[in-house]
Amino acid sequence: MKRISTQEFGKLKDGTPVQEFTLTNNSNMSVSFLNLGCTLTQIRVPDHVGRFDDVILGFDSPEAYLGVDNPYFGCIIGRTANRIAQSNFSIKDKEYPLSCNHGLHHLHGGTSGFDKKIWKLEEKIENNKLAGLRFSLISPHLDEGYPGNLSISTFISLDSNNNLAIEYQAQTDMTTVVNLTHHPYFNLTGKAGESCLNHELTIHSKSFTESDQELIFTGKIFELDGMALDFRNRQPIGARIDVTEFPMQYTGGYDHNYIIDDSQQPDIQGCRTAAELYDPLSRRSLVISTTQPCVQFYSGNFIPKGLVGKNQAKYFPNAGLCLEPQGYPDADRHKNFKSNILEPAQAYRETINYHFGIK
Ligand code: GAL
DSSP: OOOEEEEEEEOOOTTOOOEEEEEETTTOEEOOOOOOOOBBEEEEEEEHHHHHEEEEEESSHHHHSSTOOOOOOOOOEEEOOOOOOGGEETTEEEEEEOOOBBBBBBTTTTTOOGGSOEEEEEEEEEEESSEEEEEEEEEOOTTTBOOEEEEEEEEEEEETTSSEEEEEEEEEEEEEOOOEEOOOOTTTTTTTTSSSTOEEEEEEEEEEEETTTTEEEEEEEETTTTTTTOSSOOOEGGTTTTSSTTTSSSTOEEEEEEEEEEEEEETTSEEEEEEEEEEEETTTEEEESSSSEEEEOOOOOTTOOOOOGGGGGGTTTTTEEEEEESTTTTTTGTTTOOOOOOTTTTEEEEEEEEEEEEE
16 A cells, blocks of 8 residues: 655765655655655645646755755755854853854754765654654764764654654753754645745744844844734735845845744644645645744745756746744754753654645
């Protein structure tokens, strides 16, 4: 009923093969991903006439995924999602310099973050509900500057209800910080030349964390009332994207971290709905739920024009959008943000669900 298949996706420069795995459910929805960065390479879902298309952006080769032009297509992000100001943070007054890969700052886990690593396949699970694969990674003490040997597991599964789930677990042997997310760029039209500006979006949030002209978090939290950032009522993404007043004066579109409304009752997994996306053309829908407290909405503003992707597709700004469930960014600098500190006695566990449908 469910199928798991494996194929070689190419090789790294040193000859290491990169594997691509595909999970297919009994409705023929499929999800493909690599052991390189747990990168989602394809998500194929039907539209309202039953036509299957791939609804995420990506590349055809491992070199392209490792290239400097890759805007983090589809991959896991770790140890910490988003920006850490001045590439340093401190734990109990001890400062840790981090690798500096974004001007003076640290972005998405650094120069060689979890997205650039080959993950070890640990386990394949197939039962009558789901098919999934578990990968593991050991991030050594001072990897990209972070303290502690961190052992991480990522379980990617697809169920018969068209739900793609990503479950993270991590443990450390020293106090450290962990804030994982995944970074697929969605375009529910499934057509390479279309932008995502006609997609309609709901974000279950009434406030966001302010960032400055370098997109560094200031620690201030603002209510969304009256702002072009407010997506509590479903809105086309393009409707207000050109607004340049606060807080959109530096971002060239949406690139903001929303605090998920915690007045929602979590489901039995502890997940709340972060966002709902709908494409009126294909009538495909996507509901993202998570255990994490925040979601970064990035409307693909910096995708380089002409970036060559899968099947020679030429991407452009707004060719896809990201909705990245995560912890509070740069939380250890801002004591009003919920901390991302992980202690040796604790177990890090977070879940992201991407539930696809047709409306
Ligand atoms: C997003 C971030 C953007 C940009 C992008 C990668 O998560 O919000 O500002 O850095 O990743 O190109």
